[in-house]
Amino acid sequence: MVKLVINGEERRFDGDQDTPLLWVLRDEMGLTGTKYGCGIAACGACTVHIDGAPSFACVTPVGVLEGAEVTTIEGLSEKGDHPVQEAWRELNVAQCGYCQAGQIMQAAALVEQYDTVTDEDIDAVMSANLCRCGTYPRIRAAVKQASAAKSGSKAAEAQ
Amino acid sequence: MRNSSIINVSRRGILGGMGAGALILAVGLPRPGRAQEEPEFGRDAMPNGWRDDPKVFIAIAPDGIVTVTCHRQEMGQGVRTSIAMVVADELGAEWENVRVTQAPGDEEKYGNQDTDGSRSLRHHFMPLRRAGAAARTMLEQAAAEQWGVDVSEVKADGHKVRHAGSGRTLGYGELAAAAMDLDVPARDSLTLKDPSEFRYIGKNSIGLVDNMDITTGTTTYGIDVKREGMLYAVVARPPVYGGTVASLDDSAALAIDGVEKVVRIEPSEFPTEFAPLGGVAVIARNTYLAMKGRDALEIEWDNGPNADYDSETYRETLSQAANSEGGKVLRDEGDYDEAAAGAAQTVEAEYYIPHLAQAPMEPPAAVVEIKDGRAEAWACVQAPQVTKLRLAERLGLDESAVRVNVTLLGGGFGRKSKPDFVLEAGILSQAMDGAPVKLTWTREDDIHHSYYHTVSVEKMSAGLDEGGKTVAWRHRTAAPTIGSIFAPDPMQKLPFELGMGLLNMPLAIENVRAENPQAPAHVRIGWYRSVSNIPHAFAIQSFAAELAEAAGRDQKEYLLELIGPPREIDPTNQGDVWNYGENPDVYPIDTGRMAAVVEAAAEGIEWGRDMPEGQGLGIAGHYSFVSYVAVAAEVEVVDGEVRVPRVSIAIDCGAHVNPDRIRSQMEGAVIMGVGQALMTEVTFAEGRAVQDNFDTYLIPRMEEAPKRIDVHFVGNDAAYDRPLGGVGEPGLPPVVPAITNAVFAATKKRIRRLPIADQLRS
Numbered sequence: 001m002v003k004l005v006i007n008g009e010e011r012r013f014d015g016d017q018d019t020p021l022l023w024v025l026r027d028e029m030g031l032t033g034t035k036y037g038c039g040i041a042a043c044g045a046c047t048v049h050i051d052g053a054p055s056f057a058c059v060t061p062v063g064v065l066e067g068a069e070v071t072t073i074e075g076l077s078e079k080g081d082h083p084v085q086e087a088w089r090e091l092n093v094a095q096c097g098y099c100q101a102g103q104i105m106q107a108a109a110l111v112e113q114y115d116t117v118t119d120e121d122i123d124a125v126m127s128a129n130l131c132r133c134g135t136y137p138r139i140r141a142a143v144k145q146a147s148a149a150k151s152g153s154k155a156a157e158a159q
Numbered sequence: 160m161r162n163s164s165i166i167n168v169s170r171r172g173i174l175g176g177m178g179a180g181a182l183i184l185a186v187g188l189p190r191p192g193r194a195q196e197e198p199e200f201g202r203d204a205m206p207n208g209w210r211d212d213p214k215v216f217i218a219i220a221p222d223g224i225v226t227v228t229c230h231r232q233e234m235g236q237g238v239r240t241s242i243a244m245v246v247a248d249e250l251g252a253e254w255e256n257v258r259v260t261q262a263p264g265d266e267e268k269y270g271n272q273d274t275d276g277s278r279s280l281r282h283h284f285m286p287l288r289r290a291g292a293a294a295r296t297m298l299e300q301a302a303a304e305q306w307g308v309d310v311s312e313v314k315a316d317g318h319k320v321r322h323a324g325s326g327r328t329l330g331y332g333e334l335a336a337a338a339m340d341l342d343v344p345a346r347d348s349l350t351l352k353d354p355s356e357f358r359y360i361g362k363n364s365i366g367l368v369d370n371m372d373i374t375t376g377t378t379t380y381g382i383d384v385k386r387e388g389m390l391y392a393v394v395a396r397p398p399v400y401g402g403t404v405a406s407l408d409d410s411a412a413l414a415i416d417g418v419e420k421v422v423r424i425e426p427s428e429f430p431t432e433f434a435p436l437g438g439v440a441v442i443a444r445n446t447y448l449a450m451k452g453r454d455a456l457e458i459e460w461d462n463g464p465n466a467d468y469d470s471e472t473y474r475e476t477l478s479q480a481a482n483s484e485g486g487k488v489l490r491d492e493g494d495y496d497e498a499a500a501g502a503a504q505t506v507e508a509e510y511y512i513p514h515l516a517q518a519p520m521e522p523p524a525a526v527v528e529i530k531d532g533r534a535e536a537w538a539c540v541q542a543p544q545v546t547k548l549r550l551a552e553r554l555g556l557d558e559s560a561v562r563v564n565v566t567l568l569g570g571g572f573g574r575k576s577k578p579d580f581v582l583e584a585g586i587l588s589q590a591m592d593g594a595p596v597k598l599t600w601t602r603e604d605d606i607h608h609s610y611y612h613t614v615s616v617e618k619m620s621a622g623l624d625e626g627g628k629t630v631a632w633r634h635r636t637a638a639p640t641i642g643s644i645f646a647p648d649p650m651q652k653l654p655f656e657l658g659m660g661l662l663n664m665p666l667a668i669e670n671v672r673a674e675n676p677q678a679p680a681h682v683r684i685g686w687y688r689s690v691s692n693i694p695h696a697f698a699i700q701s702f703a704a705e706l707a708e709a710a711g712r713d714q715k716e717y718l719l720e721l722i723g724p725p726r727e728i729d730p731t732n733q734g735d736v737w738n739y740g741e742n743p744d745v746y747p748i749d750t751g752r753m754a755a756v757v758e759a760a761a762e763g764i765e766w767g768r769d770m771p772e773g774q775g776l777g778i779a780g781h782y783s784f785v786s787y788v789a790v791a792a793e794v795e796v797v798d799g800e801v802r803v804p805r806v807s808i809a810i811d812c813g814a815h816v817n818p819d820r821i822r823s824q825m826e827g828a829v830i831m832g833v834g835q836a837l838m839t840e841v842t843f844a845e846g847r848a849v850q851d852n853f854d855t856y857l858i859p860r861m862e863e864a865p866k867r868i869d870v871h872f873v874g875n876d877a878a879y880d881r882p883l884g885g886v887g888e889p890g891l892p893p894v895v896p897a898i899t900n901a902v903f904a905a906t907k908k909r910i911r912r913l914p915i916a917d918q919l920r921s
Contacts, residue, residue, distance in 0.1 A: 016417070019447045027391060027445035032383035033376020035569070036446075037520050038602045042853040045520060073376030080375040089370040092819055095827055096235030097373035098380060098520040098569025123862040130853060132520045132570050133235045134830030136864035138823070 004065045006031070007075025017063030022046045024062045025072060033073040033101045037130065044129030047102035048072050054109040054128075073101035076108060083153070084108045087146040095133035103129045107143045115154075117147040200742035201882075202282035205273070207266035207544070211286035212343060213294035215268060217246060219339065223318060223332030225252045230262040230269035231279040232541050233369070234519075234571035235827070236887045237820035238279050240368045242287060244359040244817060245280075249291025249352055251316040252331070254359065259368045264543025264563035274541045275576050275686060276739070277784035277885025280816050284883055292349045294338070301338035302329050354879045361877060363819050369567070380569045381539030382524035386595035389526065390419060392587050393449045393599060395456055396438035396608050399846035400682045401429055401463035404439060408457040412441055415455060417448040422590045424583060430644050431683065433549050435583045436608060442587060446599055462846055468681035470614070470842040470849075474511055477616035477678055480637040481509065486676030487651055490662050490734040493670030498631035502622025506709045508702055510619070511912040512694040513840035515612035516848075516856060517687050521569020522600040523580035529593035533560045538581045539568040546578035553582045554589060573686035577610050606856050607848045610685025611841060613638040617698030619705075622670075627710030629721060631670040636661055638694060643680035650677040652691065658737035660695030660892065663730035665748045665782060666703070667723025673734075682843065688831065689888040692783040696892035697899075697913065700779035704900040705909065714900060715761050715778050715791075722780070725751030739785050745882050746785045752874055753780055756789040756809040759871045760897075763807030764791035773797060775904025779896035784885025786812040787873070790829070790897035796905045799920030803833050803898055805867040811874035812884035818872070825870045825890045832894025834859045838914050 001014040006029060013024050020039075025031040025048070037045030039058045046057040049071040076082050084107045087093075094100045103126070110125045111117060122140050131139070202209045210216075218226045227243045239259045247257045262269050271282070295315045302320035303310040306327060313320050319328045359365050372378040397403060409421040419442045426437030441452035480486070499505060525538035527550070534554055540546045543563045551561040568575055584598035600608075615638035622631035640656060642649040652661075652675050661673050687693070700718075707717030727747040730738045738746060757780045761767075764776055773796050780789035793805040808825045815821060838857035842849045850856040875881070899910035908919060 015445075016448065016451075019445070023445055023447040026383075027447070030385065031376075032379070032385070035380075035521070036382065036599070037522075038853045039450075040602075040852055040854060043520070043602075076375075080371055085374040088374045089366060092367050092370065092823070094235075094367060094370065094373045095237070095823055096233075096520065096568060096570045097369060097378060098567075100373050101376045104374060119866065127860040127862040130520065130858060130860060132518060132572070132831075132858060134827030134859075134864070135823070136830060136859075136861050137826050137868050139861065140866075 002063055002066050004067065005069045007071060013062050018061050020058050021048070021060045021062050021065065021070065022057035025057060031072050031074055035098055035101060037099065044106060045099050045102040047105040047129065049105060049109060054106050073105055076105065082108060083146040083149040084111060084142070087142040087149065091138050091142045091145065093135050093138040093142050095135055099129060099131045103131065103139055107139070107146065110143060111147040111150050114147070115151050117143055201740055202286070204740055205271035205282065207271050209270040209283060209286045210268070211289040211293070211346070213290045213297065214339060214343065216287065216290045217250065217294045219331050219335035221332050221335060223256050223330050224258055225250065225256055225331065226258045226260050228262050229259050230272050231283065232272070232274040232543070232565055232568055232571070234274065234541065234568035234575070236824060237367060237817055238274070240365060241280060241817040241820060242283070243368060244365055245284060245287045246291040248357055248359040249288045250295050251318065253318040254365060256318055261565050263565065264547045266544040272542065272544050273576070275573065277887045277889065281785070281883045281885055284816060288351055289346060289349055292351050293343050296344050296349060297338040297341045298331060298334050300341055301334045305329065305337065354877055361815050361818065379566050380521050381537065381566045382521055382569070382599060384526040384537040384566060384597065386526060386528055389595040389597055390442050390591060391444065391446045391449045391597050391599070392440050392442045393446070393453050393601060394424060394438050394440045394583055395453050395458055396436045396604065397426070397460055397462070398607065399460070399462040399468070400465045403437060403461045403463065405459040405461040407439055409439070411455040411457070412452040415448060415452050417444040418452040419443055420591065421452070421456070422587055424586055430646065432645050433545065433577045433579050433582070434553065435579050435586065440583070440587050442591060442596060450601065465681040466846040468843045468846045470513070470844070473614065473681070474616065477614070477637040478509060480676035480678060481616040481618035481635045483676060486635055486674035488672060488674050489657060490671060490673035495631050495633050495670045495672040498670035499620065499622040499633070502631055503625045504623040504709060505621065506623065506706055507620045508705055508911060510617045510698045510701060512615045512617070512697055513842065513913055514614045514682070515687055515835065515839055516606050516609040516841050517572035517574035518605060518856060518858065519568070519570025519572055519574055522602055522605040523575065524597065524599045525581040525584040526595055526597045527581065527584040527588040528595035529554070529588050532556070534585060535562045535564065536581050536585065537564045537566055538578070539566050539575055540578050540581060541568065541571050541576040542578065546581050549578055550582055550585050554585050572688040574610060576686055602852045606841065606850050606852060609841070610644065610683045612687035612693065613640070613684050613691070615694035617694055619698055619702040621702065621706055623706065623710055627712060629668050629706055632666070632668045633672045633674070634661060634664070634698065635674045635676060636694065637676045637678045639678045639680035639684050641684050641686065644683050644685065648680050650679060651675050654737040656691040658730065658735040658739065659691035659783060660699065660781060661691070662733050662735035663738070663748060663782070664699060665728050665750055665753060666721040668721070689783060689891040692781065692892040693835070696779065696781040697896050700781065700893060700896035701899060701911070704777065704896070704903065715757065715766055718757060718778065718780065719754055722750050722754050722757065725749070725754065741785055748782055752787045752811045753782055756780055756787045756811050756873050759809035759873045760789035760791040760807050763809065763869045763871050764793060764805065766791060770904070773905055775901045777897045777900025777902070777904055779893040779900060781893040783889045783892055786810060786884030786886065786889040788889045788893055790893040792897040792901045794898060794901040794905055796902060796919060799917065801837055801902060801915055801919065803865050806865045807869045807871065808890060809871040809873050810890065812886050812889070813874065813881055814879045814883055815872070815876040821886050822870045824886050826868050828890025829868050829894055830859050830864050832891055833863060833865065833898065835913060836895045836898040836915060837863070838916060840914050
């Protein structure tokens with residue numbers, strides 16, 4: 001049995017402890033926002049935050065997560081108003097939308113980590129996440145916009 | 160000269176003996192009318208045609224909320240937003256009060272629902288405008304009746320009807336019940352809005368209707384459906400097309416806690432059309448346990464007749480066919496042989512385009528539940544009507560006892576036009592006494608058992624005169640046909656495949672021959688975004704660049720010369736009986752529009768500038784899905800590695816409904832094309848797909864995507880009285896040759912085999 005915190009709520013899972021977090025979230029917890037794309041950490045559709053760090057839920061056995069804090073797309077913000085989510089909507093980034101939860105979680109961690117985000121940062125970090133529709137140009141623009149919004153609000157707070 | 164008897168004969172010849180497949184293959188072929196009648200085209204020729212009944216597409220609640228029913232499937236092209244925009248604009252609805260609901264598969268009610276061929280708006284823009292206008296008229300009539308005034312004195316707009324004389328208003332919600340009780344006004348009595356009054360159509364004022372759900376993770380794709388008591392399944396399928404289970408030991412699988420049942424799925428009759436491949440299913444309490452159970456199965460396969468399929472060997476087979484005389488001659492103008500023999504210079508080139516898998520990010524997945532003799536499916540399908548028909552047949556139910564609910568599609572690209580995975584889910588639900596079963600394809604399943612894009616060898620030959628002008632052109636295409644999934648392998652391309660850039664090739668050359676030697680299929684061949692335009696455009700546009708080089712001319716100038724003076728071409732005069740299903744009088748090929756997109760793409764990349772060593776520009780243009788697209792690409796080659804930093808793409812698709820989604824489709828097409836040029840392919844050895852997953856089946860990542868993609872709109876984007884062009888597919892075909900032509904400019908190395916992969920590494 002493993003106890004972990006998912007989107008601020010304590011949850012338990014007493015099934016097969018080798019079960020990847022992805023399938024626990026999707027099939028057992030009803031959190032289907034986190035997507036399956038490859039099962040081998042090659043596409044990033046399953047990206048969630050584990051203790052704040054972007055992680056591939058498809059290759060993370062749930063048994064190793066005792067006490068961990070997991071954030072999924074459903075828990076990224078209360079009202080869907082994280083700067084990354086807002087930038088995504090303003091720029092109409094999505095096409096089919098399937099990979100976008102993973103993209104957004106990856107991007108949220110990226111803008112959290114750096115005050116300013118360069119093209120090189122975006123190449124290095126966002127290349128973990130595949131998009132078959134080809135939304136990369138808008139993802140790039142949205143990450144920059146979210147990063148700017150975030151540092152803007154930080155600057156405002158500092159004043 | 161076009162007439163229905165020619166089309167009739169061709170249809171019989173091509174479709175005869177195809178049985179059930181004929182229904183599917185007829186899609187988009189002009190439908191001959193009864194004796195002495197004009198043939199039908201476009202939306203009229205599609206199975207079950209179109210509807211424009213406002214009561215089918217529009218519901219208005221007492222609180223004023225307008226719900227638009229979208230009968231076309233959303234897979235990233237933005238159709239749910241675009242259809243709602245069209246209806247809402249004509250209706251005079253305020254966008255914040257508009258919602259969208261998805262229609263189930265029911266073509267009797269909604270008209271054709273096959274979401275493919277880049278035709279959702281091309282075919283349904285006008286019917287949906289009429290639906291909106293009819294509902295607006297009914298609201299006006301209801302208000303006039305309530306006020307006891309003449310209907311000419313009232314006007315509906317901004318979600319309310321206003322009486323000009325008194326200034327009284329009634330909201331749409333207040334009028335809804337009375338309005339929807341009225342008879343639908345006659346089609347010819349409707350007044351459509353003047354385009355100058357559009358608030359949504361053609362504007363960038365509307366964001367995606369699913370934006371909030373997508374960014375907060377609350378959307379439902381096929382893979383996300385959950386039903387009470389649902390079980391989870393995966394299937395082990397024969398690794399070779401046509402294979403069967405020789406022996407099975409399922410004891411280890413059944414010993415796993417949480418594995419409920421192992422079910423044999425009988426192989427379907429070959430060719431399988433949309434039916435399952437057969438195999439062994441594991442049904443379990445969750446997806447992980449089902450996969451674990453599948454890993455524990457011990458299966459010996461009988462690999463069947465395709466066990467030797469090998470991509471290298473098959474490439475030689477195709478090459479031999481393409482280099483031989485005697486292929487079926489499909490287009491023959493002037494005298495190719497004589498012109499080639501008399502030419503000052505001859506040029507030949509052979510191109511190879513590999514199999515591709517659509518690989519939508521959401522793999523095929525579906526839930527089926529059977530209760531009280533009725534089956535209900537929830538699935539990410541492009542074609543819900545055929546899904547319903549085939550599911551009913553396979554389950555032995557009447558069509559009326561089957562409902563197919565369409566979820567969002569996490570990408571489609573043609574893969575989800577084929578509902579084999581829904582039938583698998585249905586078979587498994589039946590095996591579990593009707594319990595809801597979710598069937599998920601793993602990524603490996605998707606790459607191993609796709610309906611692959613065909614594999615082609617295109618052999619091009621040409622003669623140039625002393626001035627370097629192309630005077631003879633011969634195109635031989637050898638590739639297995641999509642027809643091979645419907646009937647004993649026809650070995651030749653079907654009209655819709657030939658009409659994708661081969662027969663309707665619009666270049667101004669006097670002596671032209673097109674030939675199609677035979678090619679057998681060894682895997683399931685299926686539609687993949689833009690279909691046969693991929694190999695045809697690659698060959699034609701690469702070869703045009705090779706001819707420019709042979710003539711010592713600038714590539715773009717030479718391409719424009721080949722396109723020739725502005726003129727309208729009737730493709731049926733060139734042997735293309737298909738013409739994307741459209742009337743050639745309404746949709747001729749306009750070479751002036753073709754030249755204009757080439758100019759725009761060239762201008763966008765600043766064609767003609769000096770490039771540093773190892774960098775180059777290339778260009779290509781292609782007509783497909785009755786739209787015109789040209790692409791100019793900039794590449795740099797460093798240590799044999801190709802980067803594509805900048806692409807300029809120009810499209811003329813007629814009038815614009817949702818310009819932002821046209822833009823996004825062009826951006827996406829460029830990136831998919833970068834993949835096809837650089838890295839994407841499926842190969843076969845011993846009958847099996849060699850690639851397994853995204854670690855070996857390569858598609859572009861952020862770092863490989865062009866940093867700069869400029870989309871240019873060309874032509875009259877407000878000509879709403881003119882027929883619309885397609886958008887979802889036509890962006891793709893010219894991307895690859897633009898890139899490989901740029902590679903030539905950068906390296907003097909001609910890419911004739913896709914993908915480039917490590918061909919430039921020393």
